Amino acid sequence: MGTNMAPETKTTCPYCGVGCGVIARVDEDGKVSVKGDPDHPANFGRVCSKGSALAETLDLDGRLLEPEIRGKAAAWGEALDLVAERFSAAIAEHGPDSVAFYVSGQLLTEDYYVANKLMKGYIGSANIDTNSRLCMSSSVAGHRRAFGSDTVPGCYEDLELADLVILTGSNLAWCHPVIYQRLAAAKAARPGLKVVVIDPRRTMTADIADLHLAIRPDGDIALFNGLLAHLAKTSAIDENYLAAHTNGFSEAFAVASAMRFPELMERTGLGAREIRQFFSLFERTEKVVTCYSQGVNQSSSGTDKVNAIINCHLATGRIGRQGMGPFSLTGQPNAMGGREVGGLSNMLAAHMSIEDPADRDRLQRFWQSPEMADRAGLKAVDMFRAVADGRIRALWIMATNPVVSMPDADAVEAAIAACPFVVVSDVLKLTDTTRHAHVLLPSLGWGEKDGTVTNSERRISRQRPFLTAPGEARADWWQLCEVARRMGFDGFDHASPSEIFAEHAALSAFENGGSRDFDIGAYVGLGDPAYQVMKPFQWPQPKGDDGRVTRFFARGGYYHPDGRARFIAVQAPETDRTTAEFPFTLNTGRIRDQWHTMTRTGKSARLSAHIAEPFAELHPRDAQMIGVGGADLIEIESPRGKAVLRALISERQTRDSIFAPMHWNDQFSARARIDAVVPPLTDPVSGQPASKNVAVSARPFAAA
Ligand code: SF4
Numbered sequence: 001m002g003t004n005m006a007p008e009t010k011t012t013c014p015y016c017g018v019g020c021g022v023i024a025r026v027d028e029d030g031k032v033s034v035k036g037d038p039d040h041p042a043n044f045g046r047v048c049s050k051g052s053a054l055a056e057t058l059d060l061d062g063r064l065l066e067p068e069i070r071g072k073a074a075a076w077g078e079a080l081d082l083v084a085e086r087f088s089a090a091i092a093e094h095g096p097d098s099v100a101f102y103v104s105g106q107l108l109t110e111d112y113y114v115a116n117k118l119m120k121g122y123i124g125s126a127n128i129d130t131n132s133r134l135c136m137s138s139s140v141a142g143h144r145r146a147f148g149s150d151t152v153p154g155c156y157e158d159l160e161l162a163d164l165v166i167l168t169g170s171n172l173a174w175c176h177p178v179i180y181q182r183l184a185a186a187k188a189a190r191p192g193l194k195v196v197v198i199d200p201r202r203t204m205t206a207d208i209a210d211l212h213l214a215i216r217p218d219g220d221i222a223l224f225n226g227l228l229a230h231l232a233k234t235s236a237i238d239e240n241y242l243a244a245h246t247n248g249f250s251e252a253f254a255v256a257s258a259m260r261f262p263e264l265m266e267r268t269g270l271g272a273r274e275i276r277q278f279f280s281l282f283e284r285t286e287k288v289v290t291c292y293s294q295g296v297n298q299s300s301s302g303t304d305k306v307n308a309i310i311n312c313h314l315a316t317g318r319i320g321r322q323g324m325g326p327f328s329l330t331g332q333p334n335a336m337g338g339r340e341v342g343g344l345s346n347m348l349a350a351h352m353s354i355e356d357p358a359d360r361d362r363l364q365r366f367w368q369s370p371e372m373a374d375r376a377g378l379k380a381v382d383m384f385r386a387v388a389d390g391r392i393r394a395l396w397i398m399a400t401n402p403v404v405s406m407p408d409a410d411a412v413e414a415a416i417a418a419c420p421f422v423v424v425s426d427v428l429k430l431t432d433t434t435r436h437a438h439v440l441l442p443s444l445g446w447g448e449k450d451g452t453v454t455n456s457e458r459r460i461s462r463q464r465p466f467l468t469a470p471g472e473a474r475a476d477w478w479q480l481c482e483v484a485r486r487m488g489f490d491g492f493d494h495a496s497p498s499e500i501f502a503e504h505a506a507l508s509a510f511e512n513g514g515s516r517d518f519d520i521g522a523y524v525g526l527g528d529p530a531y532q533v534m535k536p537f538q539w540p541q542p543k544g545d546d547g548r549v550t551r552f553f554a555r556g557g558y559y560h561p562d563g564r565a566r567f568i569a570v571q572a573p574e575t576d577r578t579t580a581e582f583p584f585t586l587n588t589g590r591i592r593d594q595w596h597t598m599t600r601t602g603k604s605a606r607l608s609a610h611i612a613e614p615f616a617e618l619h620p621r622d623a624q625m626i627g628v629g630g631a632d633l634i635e636i637e638s639p640r641g642k643a644v645l646r647a648l649i650s651e652r653q654t655r656d657s658i659f660a661p662m663h664w665n666d667q668f669s670a671r672a673r674i675d676a677v678v679p680p681l682t683d684p685v686s687g688q689p690a691s692k693n694v695a696v697s698a699r700p701f702a703a704a
């Protein structure tokens with residue numbers, strides 16, 4: 001680990017979508033310490049356990065320090081030549097759709113921008129998808145259906161200003177800990193602030209709840225449809241807002257009100273009293289924020305769930321004003337930045353639509369590029385299917401570990417292993433994914449990278465370097481530009497992240513952003529000195545009539561052509577997937593002190609002390625029924641695969657269900673990957689995999 005000269009550097013935590021500002025200090029001995037940045041508007045100095053342990057994860061053990069070709073060290077030029085040659089050959093022989101990039105919400109916006117530009121504007125395919133598909137694509141799809149654009153109307157301060165905060169499918173205490181800290185502090189200061197937690201498991205978040213609804217997995221649509229019908233029946237609808245700014249209420253209400261109360265109880269698994277208590281709280285409270293995260297998004301009906309929630313806020317006009325609105329919380333540090341630059345295979349940069357010929361034309365004219373993707377590319381699950389059946393001949397994976405994190409992980413591993421040409425850009429030499437790479441490219445890690453990220457409330461912050469790059473590690477955007485140039489493309493002469501950011505800003509403002517108010521305005525033409533000192537700012541920033549920054553949608557202004565939001569009529573699905581053979585419902589998720597596949601947090605002994613092993617949490621009576629004692633090994637099985645985990649017996653878990661974290665990999669112990677058990681079932685609109693509500697069997701593990 002080398003260091004630069006600055007004693008203190010303001011940067012952004014690289015883990016979750018809260019996007020906390022941190023200050024990294026390097027002392028004279030090169031020792032790094034990290035603390036919260038009191039001036040950053042996301043966290044005001046707070047950090048969580050992961051953020052406070054950042055300095056413990058910066059050693060070079062296991063780092064990939066030079067390019068490798070088939071396991072042998074290679075010069076950068078040789079490796080880049082080979083990547084360009086193999087991608088060009090695949091395109092020449094099999095067409096542009098025979099190659100793909102699988103990227104990550106860990107990439108900085110500048111990396112993401114260049115990757116999208118290369119694939120969509122120059123190679124001419126939209127086969128670039130991201131692990132953010134696994135995290136928030138149902139929210140993107142739900143926003144686009146309701147608002148006409150992927151616009152997140154919420155801000156963190158709304159949770160502090162609300163009188164009722166609903167957390168559905170969100171273990172905020174562990175997955176967005178600093179927002180949880182802000183909410184808990186607000187509730188302590190103002191006991192009138194009520195919190196409702198909707199989650200099948202009694203998580204740590206539920207400890208501050210005034211009401212915990214232990215809903216059946218995928219019961220959310222039934223619950224929010226029931227709420228919509230209740231609001232209409234109790235005259236809690238804002239008729240003026242409805243008439244002025246929305247379409248489609250009648251259809252949504254007709255579907256929602258068709259469900260009788262006994263069926264609502266059956267589908268949600270909730271009692272009449274608690275359902276009525278929840279409905280009454282929402283009905284009576286003007287300032288309501290509904291936060292949702294992976295428990296909503298990671299579902300085969302995730303997009304419909306998002307719209308069922310948004311429907312209730314549109315119906316009451318509780319959107320776009322302080323302390324109210326639907327609010328999707330992104331999982332990753334730069335899931336939102338990726339969305340801004342078209343980081344999903346069905347989107348274009350600057351929130352333009354790949355389905356819209358005028359948007360495609362505008363983007364191509366801006367880039368002056370030779371080829372433009374003319375249709376959506378493959379979404380993550382379909383992309384790896386295409387790798388498996390030979391349609392993808394060359395694959396470049398950046399900053400992610402799909403062999404652990406993708407559903408149907410064994411099949412994904414087999415597909416990558418059989419792919420004719422695989423490039424992996426990573427900071428680590430050995431992950432479950434890098435071992436299948438033909439070419440390994442060493443990337444910069446946190447503390448070395450330079451660029452921007454965007455958090456859940458659309459706040460852009462700088463990630464700044466405070467360590468010198470180790471070995472021959474180089475930025476991901478640089479790797480992409482070098483390959484693009486070798487493939488014969490102009491337009492990749494970027495010399496710095498500030499240049500790329502300036503181009504991103506100019507694109508957002510190009511031709512008035514396609515008449516959207518998405519332009520970065522003052523940041524167009526930003527030079528490097530200003531970029532270096534850029535302070536965190538929210539983007540976009542809509543302006544009211546008085547020219548002051550305001551919120552989205554208080555007075556309509558939606559992005560459908562008629563300026564109105566859409567109610568979406570959504571049917572509550574059948575949700576019980578269990579069978580006699582697979583009688584338990586598995587939900588996967590995160591734990592407090594680990595991040596994704598543990599390639600960084602796993603380095604900290606302090607973080608690993610929280611929960612040291614992969615586990616399966618189940619109810620005491622279920623454990624007794626299958627003959628599992630505390631700390632026994634338990635085998636979880638679905639038709640797709642098996643995992644062997646430590647039993648954690650807890651009354652926080654509801655009967656007939658199991659929770660298992662997604663972090664551990666097979667390098668920890670054989671069959672530790674829970675995603676080998678999760679089938680490749682996806683939401684039909686968003687393509688987001690259903691990592692919840694998986695039918696499994698469970699039994700004591702008997703070693704062979
Ligand atoms: Fe980092 Fe998220 Fe913790 Fe903030 S809440 S310190 S962004 S992991």
